[in-house]
Amino acid sequence: MKPIIHLKSITDINNFSQCTTKHPLVAVFDFSKADEFNEGDVRISADFYSMIFKNYCANTIRYGRQSLDFQEGSLVCIGPKQLITLDNEKDNEKEKEMKGWGLFFHPDLLYGTSLGSKIQDYSFFSYAMAEALHLSQKEEQTLSDCVKMLEIELNENIDHHSQTLLVSTIELLLNYCSRYHDRQFITRKRSNSKIIVQLEALLKAHFHTTESAASSLPTVTSLAEGVHLSPSYLSDLLKKETGMNAQDFIHYHLIEVAKNRLLTHDAAVGEIAYSLGFEYPQYFSRLFKQKTGQTPLEFRNKS
Incomplete structure (x- = not known):
């Protein structure tokens, strides 16, 4: 070479x-x-x-x-x-x-x-x-x-x-x-729509497990690799199609999964955080409140 x-x-x-x-x-x-x-x-x-x-x-x-x-x-x-x-x-x-x-x-x-x-x-x-x-x-x-x-x-x-x-x-x-x-x-809107479907499937597969902790949180880079795009292009594509950049797109789906687990599982907030791929539960609680205006416990108790 x-x-x-x-x-x-x-x-x-x-x-x-x-x-x-x-x-x-x-x-x-x-x-x-x-x-x-x-x-x-x-x-x-x-x-x-x-x-x-x-x-x-x-x-x-x-x-x-x-x-x-x-x-x-x-x-x-x-x-x-x-x-x-x-x-x-x-x-x-x-x-x-x-x-x-x-x-x-x-x-x-x-x-x-x-x-x-x-x-x-x-x-x-x-x-x-x-x-x-x-x-x-x-x-x-x-x-x-x-x-x-x-x-x-x-x-x-x-x-x-x-x-x-x-x-x-x-x-x-x-x-x-x-x-x-x-x-x-x-x-390229039609092909972009197919990419978004693929992204949602990738995230769904990543968070599918409910019995054991996810290995890690999904990243923009890993998501981009999953659909064979560069991180910058993926983020711009999502911004045009959904109004969210790639990181916000990941967070949106992560919070939706978290809400479901908080309402359908008796596990402690820390256990749910680990199952989602968070290394530290406080990071999960901070992100959850940032996106919803409530702590995970407040959301669970009010619902």
Whole structure:
């Protein structure tokens, strides 16, 4: 296995791809003009944000065990420190059709800006490759226009307006991406409904035992793995479909199970807490009161 190439700066990625550095914190690549990476299988991590759109890519990109070949016109967004792999599958015939763009920007660019304080809200930077955004031609054009605006600004001399203009344009692009991700959740509503049914079945199976303590509480990560999604994507999906994020979704079902056990079992509150997977009963009592306004004993005695 080849060692990981760690890219610390925008200059590093420009050197890696043999492109000229126009700004130390931002780079835009036009893949119709740039040479494809010819390194064979390459593993890369970076200290900056990456957004890559391609209608054709001579490299298959893998994130973890998921792969995406971009042939449908997909946008993938990758946050800092995430590991991706480029599998070189060069095809000279298809290479002529290659087009798209890459936007790379370092977190340092965002310091002291409004975008810097809310960049974590753009959760699609934590999505898995298989959850990439599939763009319509109109959406593709809108994002490409934003990238062209960035290219124009990068060709200007750097002055005290540069950061404001670059950051505001990147924020505009990210807001469009948020809109298009929301659209994708809507168009996938039927499949999303099936996922929610699967999630409810997983939680029901987890809490099914009433005779012995559950091994642990269900987590967002374990639930996401159960339906083959990333935790961030799952949480956003649930927020769109139910109004609850993944953690709230788990808590809702946990409290419903707890209510049933409090009313149908004579076991002490501590025993019920252990059976649900709580290591410490006081944590259960605290969560129960937070969600219902009553302690477990108050709920049992009033019902």
